[in-house]
Amino acid sequence: MHVTAADGWRLPAGPVRRWTLRPAAVGEPVVLSVNQRNHLAGVVAGQPSVWLAADLPAGSVPGIEAPTDLLDGLLARHAALRTAVAPGDGTGAVLHAPDGLVWVEDDVVRAGTSSDATSAVRDLLDRACHPLAPGPPVAAALVGAGAAARFVLAGDHLVLDAWSVALLASELGTPRALPAAPAFPALAARWAAEPALPPDDARLHAWLAFLDGLDQALPTFPLDLGTAPGERFPQRTLVVPFLDAATVAALDDLGRPEGASAYAAVLLALGRAVRAQRDEPAATALPLLVPVGTRRTEEERATVGWCTTTVPLVVAATDDLRATGERLRAALALGSVPLDQVLGSLPRPLRRTRADVFMVSWIDYRRLPTVPAGTNHVSNVTEADDVQLWLSRTDAGVAVRARIPDHPPAVAVVTALLERWVAEVALLLR
Template identity: 45%
Template sequence: MQVTTADLWEPAPGTILRWDVKAGGSGTPAVLSLNQRNHLAGAMAGEASVWLAGAFDTEGPIDAVALGHVWHAFVERHSSLQLEVARTATGPAAYRHHPGGLVWTMAEVGATSTTGETRKRLQQALAEGCHPFGYPAYVPLAVSRPDRSTIVLGMDHLHGDAYSIALVVDEVATLYESYRDGFGRPALPETACFLAGVEREYDEPVQVWHDDDRLLGWHAFLRARDFVLPTFPLGLGVAPGERVRQASLVREIADHALVERVAVRARDQGASTYAAALVALAGAIHDLGGPERLDTLAPVQTRSDRASRRAVGWYTTTVPISVAADLSDRGLAAAGAAVRAGMRLGEVPLDQVMASLPEPLVQARRDVFMVSWIDYRHLPGNGRAGERAAHHISAPTLADDLQLWLSRTDAGLAARVRFPDAPAAHAAVTALLERFGERLREIAGPVS
């Protein structure tokens, strides 16, 4: 899976097709998750739309009839894509549409002749259609070519998370191949109903006592920071309260062999590869003038059973992690323990964490410094991601802090960095990634 942003995406030219869908009625009332409510609060306040898309290649020109069947089947399978949110005087109101009442139409957007033109037109279609209010908040697209075509599904963050994009690529590709080849709808693994899960959590919320050690762990992390959320500890050339255009950088940090050596060293100390990567990142930041400890927030997915692992939806929470810039065995072991402790804190609903804080939380910047980790080797469809040229594409927006996505695949470890488009930030990110790779090599040790 290639994780990138729309401004760095390089889709080849061809004939762009788009599928539009209209709901047949008002739908039935639905419940929104905490992530969705927070996302919509930003949208109500005028924040730019945040969308993400899955894209992959398939042989030959697009069979539009087959792909039309695919979109209907995929939306029928995943309840998250049946959700509509409307603006009301009292805030967002959610509704669920029965997939049998949806009306689908296809339109030919037009032909393109260059990669730049193709990128621009696809990005425009995604930006216009993937906004959280109204139905749908997703856009199915394709770029048809005589030899090899591209299929795209973009959606507002309301509908899904990064894990969902792997599901989009795997299931849409599987459905399309079956319909195109005349076999009809194939059998797919059981999937959970995201909207029903949200409703259950709303009706039967997890009860956490005030002296729960998980709540106290959150309090300890935040108290050590005077209840200020983490920010990237190196200068980015953006003043507090100032947001500028987002810049993006995608880079391979380590090849397969190097990451495997890091993983072995980490495992010997009871730590994960992610923990070792955080230690390397902490060391890189410290080398560049930052603190000896790295405090960050990490998004983690909450799919806990086989059915939810096949469901599109926003199944994530956020956990705090603090590691030292210590590449010794002891430092790796401590980082492994810190990551495990952070994951356990993710068992507590964030709204209960916020309600329990003894002091108000301070958010110095609009963005929060975070380091995400996804090991795509364990996600659906990984075995064919390379041949399909699978892409995870995110929308470029505004930024005032740095956010880092680390992706492990069969090829190695790659990084996508989102940061303010300012000279100081560009210099900091370039130096950081270079030193990050060096620190990973130090952890890996010499080739035996």
């Protein structure tokens, strides 16, 4: 899996066929998760939304000659793809039955260049994969012809996460009948019904202590990006190889006796790289958020939907690898804390100094459903005022996708940090 973004996406020239999903019957009301509710609230307030797409070689998709038949099979299996925002104020959702939806094909676009083809698909996804679209925010496209042809399946973040993108690509590339997967709306309803944690629960107190240390604010990137408070820029995406397979294997070997993962080692190196770049080198703490999955059972691994939460972590540049591994394990254990309860337990409202939040994500694609060779995970580009880092591990090593403001000082700072980060990994292995 190659993780990239729309500003670096290149599709082949040729015919572009495009499909959107429209309701043919009324859906039934369903519960939204906290992520979905917050996402919708931002969109209703005027914030841009984000779509995610699986882009794979059309030749790796059995039955590609009848794309809507393939898509109907995915609709029947995955309830998230049949979920739409209910008409009204954008706070409710409905679930459509598989036979209550139809695929509508646009006019074919004859794209003479790669740029034209990519623009035609991005236009489709910007329009159709939006929470307030008239139907489930899902769309598909078949681009190009012959061996170069690509098949794209996309949805708004309301109904997909990174695991979902890999899962859908895997199922498209697997010629076998699959049973119905656990429905994401049912998972969201179950999460909503779970009892709150006791007020003295140590996990809740860990979250509250983290936010208290930031004066009730979410973490922000600690280096100067050259941006003023409230100033947002178009998003710039940096996608770079980070560590080769041999280096990551060496981190595995280094961390194993210390009870630490390669991810912990990479985070420790990041903390030390940031310390080296800071104007205040004595500041050694690096607060950040870490996205983690909420698929708890083997069955739920087959669920499409937004099955993630975030946990707080403070990386200390002065720690050793064992201590960093302990910090990371303690942070991951907070994935069971309801975020609604965290916010409801604050002594005063949460402060947002930036629209974005500083986070570092790690996805080991070797543990996710296997995707066809040449598959891309593509995310939309919107606006940015902070730094978000995605680390993706495959058999080839680890790559970084950095989402940053498209502002020369920000690009220079993050580019320099990425170089120092690699150097700090090398120092760990000396």
